[in-house]
Amino acid sequence: MGLLQKDGKGNISWIRARLILEFENEEKAEHILKSLEADNYEFIKCQREGKRVVCESSSNKASTLLHTLDDFLSCIILSDEVYRNI
Numbered sequence: 001m002g003l004l005q006k007d008g009k010g011n012i013s014w015i016r017a018r019l020i021l022e023f024e025n026e027e028k029a030e031h032i033l034k035s036l037e038a039d040n041y042e043f044i045k046c047q048r049e050g051k052r053v054v055c056e057s058s059s060n061k062a063s064t065l066l067h068t069l070d071d072f073l074s075c076i077i078l079s080d081e082v083y084r085n086i
Helices: 026-040 062-084
Strands: 002-006 012-022 045-049 052-059
Touching (some): 026 045, 026 052, 026 062, 052 062
Antiparallel strands (some): 002 012, 045 052
C-alpha cells in the first residue's frame, strides 16, 4: 500500500494498493480472475501474469480503500472455495 500525496496539512489526498496473488497453476489463476471481473471492474484492476493475479486499486480515502480490499478478499476466498469444489 502506498501513499501518493499529502496536502500541506498532512492529510492523505490519494492512497493505492497493489495485491499479488499467487495460485497453484495458471488455470486456477484464470478461473479466479474471471470470477472477480464482474464485481470489481470499476474499483480494482486485475491482470493475470502466469499463475499470479496482480490487482491494483486506489482511493482518496484510506477507509474506502480498506473497505474495497476487504470486500475483494472475501470474493477471492469464495471463488477459491468454489474452484476447489468443482
